[in-house]
Amino acid sequence: MNWEAILRTDPVAIAIPVFVISIIIELVAVRMGWRGDYDWRDTGTSLAMGLGNTISGALLAGSVTGIALWLWQHRLFDIPVTWWSFALCFVVDDLAYYWIHRAGHRIRWAWAAHVIHHSSQHYNLSTALRQTWTGLFGLTFIIKLPLFFIGFPLELVAFCGGLNLIYQFWIHTEVIGKMPRWFEAVMNTPSHHRVHHGTNPRYLDRNYAGVFIVWDKMFGTFEAERADEPPRYGIIRNLGTFNPFWVACHEWVGIVRDVARARSLKTAFVAAFGPPGALSGETADALRAQWQAESAPPASPPPAAVPAE
Amino acid sequence: MDRMGLLAFSVLGVVALVVLARLLGFARRPQIEDAALAARLVAEALPGFRAAETAVSRDGSGALVAARDGRVALVRPLGDRFVVRPLQAPIVARAGGLLRVRPDEAMFPETSLDLGEAAALSWANRL
Numbered sequence: 001m002n003w004e005a006i007l008r009t010d011p012v013a014i015a016i017p018v019f020v021i022s023i024i025i026e027l028v029a030v031r032m033g034w035r036g037d038y039d040w041r042d043t044g045t046s047l048a049m050g051l052g053n054t055i056s057g058a059l060l061a062g063s064v065t066g067i068a069l070w071l072w073q074h075r076l077f078d079i080p081v082t083w084w085s086f087a088l089c090f091v092v093d094d095l096a097y098y099w100i101h102r103a104g105h106r107i108r109w110a111w112a113a114h115v116i117h118h119s120s121q122h123y124n125l126s127t128a129l130r131q132t133w134t135g136l137f138g139l140t141f142i143i144k145l146p147l148f149f150i151g152f153p154l155e156l157v158a159f160c161g162g163l164n165l166i167y168q169f170w171i172h173t174e175v176i177g178k179m180p181r182w183f184e185a186v187m188n189t190p191s192h193h194r195v196h197h198g199t200n201p202r203y204l205d206r207n208y209a210g211v212f213i214v215w216d217k218m219f220g221t222f223e224a225e226r227a228d229e230p231p232r233y234g235i236i237r238n239l240g241t242f243n244p245f246w247v248a249c250h251e252w253v254g255i256v257r258d259v260a261r262a263r264s265l266k267t268a269f270v271a272a273f274g275p276p277g278a279l280s281g282e283t284a285d286a287l288r289a290q291w292q293a294e295s296a297p298p299a300s301p302p303p304a305a306v307p308a309e
Numbered sequence: 310m311d312r313m314g315l316l317a318f319s320v321l322g323v324v325a326l327v328v329l330a331r332l333l334g335f336a337r338r339p340q341i342e343d344a345a346l347a348a349r350l351v352a353e354a355l356p357g358f359r360a361a362e363t364a365v366s367r368d369g370s371g372a373l374v375a376a377r378d379g380r381v382a383l384v385r386p387l388g389d390r391f392v393v394r395p396l397q398a399p400i401v402a403r404a405g406g407l408l409r410v411r412p413d414e415a416m417f418p419e420t421s422l423d424l425g426e427a428a429a430l431s432w433a434n435r436l
Contacts, residue, residue, distance in 0.1 A: 030335075042390075
């Protein structure tokens with residue numbers, strides 16, 4: 001197998017026509033009554049964000065490539081490009097994705113870049129393309145850098161990352177209910193990822209997986225979709241506009257505003273690097289705890305004291 | 310195809326998909342039909358918010374919901390969904406029965422609520 005020729009291709013670029021055709025099929029399917037929904041304004045914003053993401057990626061990717069190349073030049077091992085290193089890289093890259101994604105939800109600085117993807121109240125294939133314009137500034141790429149230091153070649157990591165991104169496209173749909181049980185057990189699926197996009201307290205900050213849902217099960221962040229609780233998609237404070245520029249930068253503006261208003265260094269630090277919602281008390285953990293307290297059955301009264309004989 | 314050509318082609322593709330979505334009828338304008346819907350939307354968006362009083366615009370284009378603890382939230386449509394905001398120091402203007410409310414938040418549009426003169430006056434004072 002000519003790995004060099006394969007790695008020279010950009011799998012995402014090749015997949016774009018498939019993305020477009022899939023969206024058209026989903027639009028028609030939903031129109032015909034399949035589960036799911038679209039709004040033309042929301043779709044326009046999602047696609048504009050996807051287009052902007054490719055432009056910003058082309059403009060900014062060089063800086064990360066430079067760091068990655070420097071690390072690879074000081075690598076620990078010489079890893080050849082072959083079938084086993086491809087398989088290993090794909091799995092390790094997906095593990096790195098899990099932690100990148102988790103950091104993207106738990107650190108406001110990284111959330112400012114990632115929130116864009118969650119800013120739609122819809123969940124359809126166009127939502128998959130609603131991507132950040134400021135991913136580089138979120139700094140979560142740092143989590144992937146050890147792969148280059150270990151010795152995985154840049155083009156192999158980039159190729160695996162592209163395949164990971166392509167895999168995640170099809171799971172952004174309501175048209176597909178549940179996959180076969182064995183598949184749901186191992187792989188990320190539309191059902192698992194609908195949970196991830198839900199703002200229901202039960203679903204907040206769950207299912208960070210890219211391809212393999214096993215990471216969430218290993219690290220305690222898995223939540224199964226419940227038939228009696230459909231996800232409410234979006235973010236805690238859904239945006240009041242479809243303007244793509246505001247979608248792209250609203251959380252960064254929020255960080256600047258909160259840091260400027262901070263009366264102590266500690267508050268400023270929490271505003272930038274604490275969990276999203278830390279200043280208002282509306283973190284995912286706080287909202288879940290409040291919901292659990294409200295939905296817990298009232299404690300049963302203590303049994304009447306029995307007089308000692 | 311050079312980069313500019315690719316960009317132009319991509320923009321055309323985006324426009325085509327958006328037009329297709331519009332032509333297929335994905336362009337609903339939701340209405341707040343009653344106080345119960347407004348209260349439910351606020352309760353879902355703001356955990357712990359217990360609605361005590363609600364004023365729905367006569368045209369269903371928005372609503373104000375007051376909680377038992379004195380907080381007030383605005384509900385308004387965005388596309389085919391709704392957005393909710395707790396109101397803290399909003400910009401408020403009243404003209405007869407029309408109450409215009411704008412949360413203290415960049416890019417959040419002004420909402421005009423047709424509440425009738427008495428209700429508009431009452432809510433304006435409350436905000």
